[in-house]
Amino acid sequence: MGRVAPVERPELRWPGKATDVVEAVAHVPELVVEQPGVSDNVLIIAENGAALRALGRSSRADLLAESLVKLAYLDPPYNTGNRFDHYDDAMHSAHWLDDLRERLLSLKKIMHTDGSIWLHLDDSEQHHGRCLMDEVFGREAFVATVIWQRRTSRDNRTAFSISHDYIHVYAPAGPKRWKQVRNGLADNGAFANPDNDPRGPWRSVPLSAQAGHATASQFYTITTPRGLALEPPPGRCWTYTASRFQELVEEGRVYWPKGGLGRPRLKRFEGEVTGLAPSTLWLADEVGDNAAAKKELLRSVGGDRPFDTPKPESLMERIIHVATDPGDLVLDPYLGSGTTALVAARMSRRWVGVEEQEFTVRNIAVPRLEAGGAGGFALVVAGS
Ligand SMILES: C[S@@+](CC[C@H](N)C(=O)[O-])C[C@H]1O[C@@H](n2cnc3c(N)ncnc32)[C@H](O)[C@@H]1O
Numbered sequence: 100m101g102r103v104a105p106v107e108r109p110e111l112r113w114p115g116k117a118t119d120v121v122e123a124v125a126h127v128p129e130l131v132v133e134q135p136g137v138s139d140n141v142l143i144i145a146e147n148g149a150a151l152r153a154l155g156r157s158s159r160a161d162l163l164a165e166s167l168v169k170l171a172y173l174d175p176p177y178n179t180g181n182r183f184d185h186y187d188d189a190m191h192s193a194h195w196l197d198d199l200r201e202r203l204l205s206l207k208k209i210m211h212t213d214g215s216i217w218l219h220l221d222d223s224e225q226h227h228g229r230c231l232m233d234e235v236f237g238r239e240a241f242v243a244t245v246i247w248q249r250r251t252s253r254d255n256r257t258a259f260s261i262s263h264d265y266i267h268v269y270a271p272a273g274p275k276r277w278k279q280v281r282n283g284l285a286d287n288g289a290f291a292n293p294d295n296d297p298r299g300p301w302r303s304v305p306l307s308a309q310a311g312h313a314t315a316s317q318f319y320t321i322t323t324p325r326g327l328a329l330e331p332p333p334g335r336c337w338t339y340t341a342s343r344f345q346e347l348v349e350e351g352r353v354y355w356p357k358g359g360l361g362r363p364r365l366k367r368f369e370g371e372v373t374g375l376a377p378s379t380l381w382l383a384d385e386v387g388d389n390a391a392a393k394k395e396l397l398r399s400v401g402g403d404r405p406f407d408t409p410k411p412e413s414l415m416e417r418i419i420h421v422a423t424d425p426g427d428l429v430l431d432p433y434l435g436s437g438t439t440a441l442v443a444a445r446m447s448r449r450w451v452g453v454e455e456q457e458f459t460v461r462n463i464a465v466p467r468l469e470a471g472g473a474g475g476f477a478l479v480v481a482g483s
Pocket of ligand 1: 175
């Protein structure tokens, strides 16, 4: 049986896959400022393969100056086979893969060391997309795949009613390091101070945990202030060892429910809460769905040819919040109707957007950004 040439680690292959970086021989256009901006933000009307090559070159010079991309959000055509009013979503899979691979390779060069890349796809190509991300950024850069509920109504035309998309999140620094720099989600849990604790409002959390990884020192008997002897609940252990638990009692950090008859809980003070780890399931009632996104766009630009596939502003808000801080640079190489740029500007992030369809830029994204108070950006076109 014939064998294909060996590779260093598992990777996706397809007919005609480039064995090297096309970039080395590809043309790099000049980026020409058509309309200068009063902010650091830039909207580029160009094919993004060329634009990313040009940005890579200018990252040491003018356009990106010294700032590298903290968040790259990629929402490419999913390759569903549809032909939308504003762009084509039907490519041969091999061609789609070649294009995306080349863009990811260019992107890698302009990413900040603490940056992250969020690749948004549906079932048409998401499995291939993840393999490509592994190939370009390394499996060790994988952070999570977010499932976003894009639709809440049922679609009876298909065998399954598809309710979700996938967003593959990669951080070149690796998930451990990235966890230290990413932002958690707001913790809206209620805090109160029923005992006038001078440390301020608090709420209580359990002092037991699942026993799966417990050590022997987490199983002991706790005696409550009313003299009740308590073992950990079935299948659980105490969160802390007996000596650490005793310290917490002495520090006044243990709350005894039911007047000292219930299981002890830890007092967690409002000032100590650092934000919640985002879960991988993002529901429409938290971050919007496709229908909400279309309504938002229509409200801001109206028109008789609305853009087919905008993303909800709240979805972008969450991504930008988790991945960046004010002043950071956000890049969207598939800008479409401009959602990422609009939200980034509102959140005081700098942004670069690339979109190849001139109609989309001039008739949808630009008016939308101006109507949303995000004007003042430079409009750039790819020259020869
Ligand atoms: C799924 S839409 C992005 C929607 C966007 N996230 C929004 O909220 O409006 C994909 C966009 O990428 C653009 N596009 C596709 N291929 C491109 C390329 N090679 N270079 C630049 N833009 C491209 C399409 O014209 C389309 O507007």
